[in-house]
Amino acid sequence: MERPPARTPEGSRKTPVTSGLAARAHRTFTPPELIRNFCIIAHIDHGKSTLADRMLQLTGVVEERAMRAQYLDRMDIERERGITIKSQAVRLPWAAPGRDGKTIDHVLNLIDTPGHVDFTYEVSRSLAACEGAVLLVDAAQGIEAQTLANLYLALENDLHVIPVLNKIDLPAAQPERYAEEIAHIIGGSPDDVLRVSGKTGAGVKELLDKVVAEIPPPVGDADAPARAMIFDSVYDIYRGVITYIRVIDGKITPRERIQMMSTRAIHELLEVGVISPEPIPTVGLGVGEVGYLITGVKDVRQSKVGDTITSAAKGATVPLGGYRDPRPMVYSGLYPLDGSDYPLLRDALDKLRLNDAALTYEPETSAALGFGYRCGYLGLLHMEITRDRLEREFGLDLISTTPNVVYRVTMEDTTTHVVTNPSDWPSGKIRDIVEPIVRCTIISPSEYIGTIMELCQSRRGSLGGMDYLSETRVELRYTMPLGEIIFDFFDALKSRTRGYASLDYEEIGMQEADLVKVDILLQGEAVDAFSAIVHKDSAYGYGVSMTAKLRELIPRQQFEVPIQAAVGSRVIARETIRAMRKDVLAKCYGGDITRKRKLLEKQKEGKKRMKMVGRVEVPQEAFIAALSTDSAPAAGKDAKK
Structure with missing residues (x-):
């Protein structure tokens, strides 16, 4: 029986690497002084992923026939939206002149990071695995809000920052003006700001030389017990949990037994390797190297981002600092359309959290929607992307409730x-x-x-x-x-x-x-899924808009249905769904008017009785439309450009 093709951590097929240095790199440990770990940070759409493409081509790790735009954006949702959601690490060979003028083969570990404020946690984890950062600024737009935020993150981590102006080939580019702006903020001279074009490749070679010359090599003790930091993980259906690490001290080799210092779990390493940009098994990872390891473990809770890995035999006793736990800023409920999918939703959230450490969730129930999870996100775009990934990658149909913050x-x-x-x-x-x-x-x-x-x-x-x-x-x-x-x-x-x-x-x-809770009542009964917490001055506006929306969405009944918005016991807005009226006079042709009146009175009494015992059934489509977050998070769709 033919074996299925090997897969990368993102599920794509392996492709051969043709670069001679890249091919040799997996057979030996790389000395720390020849390693440079750096990331690219910038505002949205300033060209991080395009610049990374040119670096992949220039270093020869991707064949021309296999090259595509935004190569490191692996997920379909990233390619459709044109945004980076997950940081991607890749190992690049680069021959640069040393201090004595001779050309020396170096290894560059590049991490391409997201630009959106909702994924700042991804950026902060990437910075912790680096010694330097390339700060990229669009030469036609200048410094933006997220540029400053990412710069402050890099300075907090004591990284060496290389300022770079991108898109100098654009007709609207003003490199001199924006170089002065960058120099004013970070200090130095405008002449120190490199000019590159991620589209044409101009200036990229000079940038890589500057990375080698200015970014310090990693520091660690090669003879100390092994210590490596987990900065990301992903779940592969064939190979289990694949963990991405940065080695700080010692070395990690295949077939040795390792221990997770937070859970004390012990595993045997099946494979250790580097990503260049496809996985390449190696003889091990030494000080300062960035790579992946596979233990074959299927339990996704065994690999926690920020945990320290050490050797099980002669392990370290002091773990690394780890990462600051992200604090959710927006909460929303996630419910499966089909109640029987609840266990599938739980498994899907477990696997997704392995790849998205900023996601938090806990079970909750709703009288209207059944069993689901209350999820915490870093923002509206994060919420929208999470729901999209759950639906695409795990085949779930979900409803998300109105987002709330923590009060x-x-x-x-x-x-x-x-x-x-x-x-x-x-x-x-x-x-x-x-x-x-x-x-x-x-x-x-x-x-x-x-x-x-x-x-x-x-x-x-x-x-x-x-x-x-x-x-x-x-x-x-x-x-x-x-x-x-x-x-x-x-x-x-x-x-x-x-x-x-x-x-x-x-x-x-x-x-x-001064906040209040606005309840939406159908036939006098509160529907918890439509309730919201708003400022007192906005309560009336929310009540009017939600009652008007539900009046259009809920089908007419045999009896009149009042839709009310209330704060406590006080009704602040109301809409009425008129009753469907059967024509009981259809068979009456002329004759005494009292006969018609009798039929109409009988119909009126029947509707009154039905209203007393009747209950309004809200169709699933009405919940989806009323709670749809597609209109609200459109603000986060391009999130904070």
Whole structure:
């Protein structure tokens, strides 16, 4: 029987690597002084993945016939949307001149990172595996909000930053102007900023030489017990859990027994290798090397991102620092359309969390939707991508409920409730409510300052500061409630600034707010799936829009159905679905009017009785349409460009 073709961690077929250095690299350990670990960080659409393509071609690790645009974006959803969702590590051979002028073969470990603010956690994990970062800026757009956010992340990790202007081949490019802007922010001279084109390949060779010359080699003790950090994992249906690691001390070789320091689980290594850009088995990984290992373990909980791997025989006693656990900013319920798919949803979330460490979830039930999970996300785009991946990769049909942030409610008797779902809202006298707030950074042309201020103030924002980056571009810093920006704030910002403004935000704490829970009642019964927590001033608007939407979606019944929005016991909005009326006079041709009146009265009494015992069944399609997050997260679809 013929064996199935070997697969990469992303499920694609292996392809042969033709580069001589790449082919030799898997037979020996690479000395740390010849290794350079770096990542590319930038705002969305500034050309990270395209520049990575040129590096793959220039170093010869991908054959011309196998090359395609955005080669490292492996998932279908990444290629369809034109965005990077997962960081990808790849090993590149590069011959660069050494200090004595002789050409020396080096190994570059490149990590291509996402640009969207929702995937900042992916970027922070990638930075922890590197010693340097290429800060990429579009020569036609200049520094954007997410550029600054990623720069601060790199500086926090003490990385050497190489500033680069990309897209210098564009007719609208202004490299001199934006080089001065970069130099003003990070220091140094505008002449130190490299000019490259990810499209044509101009300047890429000089960039790789500069990476070798300026980024420091990794530091570690080759003779110490092995210690390696897990920075990512993926599940393969054939080979089980595939773990991506960066070796800090010692070495890791195939067939040795390793131990996960957090769970104390011991496994035998079946395969150790590097990705260049397809998996290549090696004799092991030494200090500073980035690669993968396979243990054949099928239990996805055994490989935790941030855990330290060591040798089971003579292992290290002190684990590495790990990563700061991500804090979810947006919560939403995920329910299978078919209740029998609940176990499949649980398994799918377990496997997806292996590849997406920022996802959190816990079981919950809804009277309207049945059994499901309450999931925590880093933003609306993260929520949308997660649901998309669950539907594509695991074949599930899902409903997601209205997104919410985390509120803390203190009652009169001083008890505190953490509310992530409107159904958790406590009853009784409330003393105070606090909600999460974020610091927003908005970068925009200076002519839009007035409209941006007006928008932010209408969303309960307070101005924290304003700086001019150049004569025509300004940076505004606002403190705003997270609940005000997770829906359509980004859309409103883009439309008011003709698409020129960029947004980035980070959570900074909690503040007191005047919030209420709006219930939607059908025939006097509350439907928990439609409830929402909103600011007191927005309650009426939410009630009117939701009742109007449900009036269109719920089919007419044999009796009149009132749809009401209520805050506590006070109704603030109402719509009515008129009853279907059967023509009981169809068979009456002329004759006494009292006969017709008798039939109409009889019909009226029947409808009144039916209304007393009747219950409104909301069709599944109405839930999907009313709770659809496709319109709201459109703000996150291009998330914070």
